Amino acid sequence: MDLKDLRYEIDQIDKEILRLFVKRMDVVKKVAEFKKQNNLPVLQGGREKEVIENIKKLSPPNLADGAAVLFENIMDISKALQQQEIHSNLLMEPDEFIPEKASKIGCQGVSGSYQEQACKKIFGEKPITFFYSFEDVFKAVENGEIDYGVLPIQNSTAGSVAETYDLMRKYNFYIAARTQVEITNCLAVRSGTSFESIQKVYSHEQALSQCSEFLRANNLQKTAYINTAAAAQLVAQSSEPIAAICSEQCAIQYGLEILKTGISNVSPNYTRFICISKKFQMPKNPKTVSVALSIPNVKGSLFRLLTRFSVNNLDLEHIESKPIANGSFDVIFYLDFSGDIRESKVSGLLMELQRELSYFKFLGNYGEVL
DSSP, X not given: OOHHHHHHHHHHHHHHHHHHHHHHHHHHHHHHHHHHHTTOOSSOTTHHHHHHHHHHHHSOGGGHHHHHHHHHHHHHHHHHHHHHHHOOSOSSOOEEOOGGGOOOEEXXXXXXXXXXXXXXXXXXXXXXXXXXXXXXXXXXXXXXXXXXXXXXXXXXXXEEOHHHHHHHXXXXXXXXXEEEEEOOEEEEEOTTOOGGGOOEEEEOHHHHHHTHHHHHHTTOOEEEOSOHHXXXXXXXXXXXXXXXXXXXXXXXXXXXXXXXXXXXXXXSOEEEEEEEXXXXXXXXXXXXXXXXXXXOSSTTHHHHXXXXXXXXXXXXXXXXXXXXOSSSOOEEEEEEEEOOTTSHHHHHHHHHHHHHOSEEEEEEEEEEEO
16 A cells, blocks of 8 residues: 555545535434524533543543544644534624714823824824823723723834733723824934933833834933823923834924934834723724633643634734733733624634633724724
8 A cells, every 4th residue: 555545545535524524413413403492502611621531531542632632633623613503692782983983092101102193093083181191091981981992002112012001901891992193202302402412212112112122222321201202291391311102293292303214123013092981982893803811820821812813714913911910921912813792603612611610801893993
């Protein structure tokens, strides 16, 4: 028997596996109908563990772990199919997100910041309330002081904005929209300040990170500040030979002299911003679902979680992990994926994750404001 014959034999076995797989899924649909009629959850107690233990006992010792993984995947596909059959309702009914009707909008920093630019992309020229810190924005949304808050969440060069993610775990809110702003960092000083005399460079830690190569090459001392526009304002009001990293528009607004332009490590450079609301709102055609969750700290749990998105043909756009910060090394995962919660496969998956996991938080279903 040559390789061609062996491959033919494998093809025939695969066809038989596929036939049995389809047969199993037909039975799974009947199980879903029974559970729906009797108001039973998709996940049934210790049934899954019992099946896997039995499979391992029936398998040759050298194939037991592989067989367990195979059948775990089959059961995950089965659960996904049941979710689609059983669930058809939304997690909750949203209001429609209509930025034209917004009245109270807020962001961190001062006028001239990139956050202000993000606010204007979403809400046009409506008045903006500025807050000292990111947390102040979350608090203002939670207590109803403002209807919407706009915050940076991710930069294409420096990565995630850690402070925003930390606050997302602490406060209750929904993401109503997302947008992105091109970051065009420059080095700005008070008129008459020479490049050689600069003692310190002030900016938000993200901007400092985005321009780290320029700062290192020129041996410039960096100092983190609340945001880029506030740093420009500080430089404008100081008599010291200091500089700010900010946008060219911001430098002009505060009457600063631009010494260097295009100082980011990478160009083009973009920052994503989220618009948060106390109320669950979504546009007519949402594109992205965001959730936060924790999973059991056991072998294969992350793989199995990701498999469920794959089985439902849901595209994972972004995965972020952040420590829970309780003394352990456990993490919370933040997932963004393409979808609309009005689709049964999306709402079904979310409802089952909410039921199964010890920590699950639905963050919103929103669109991109271009």
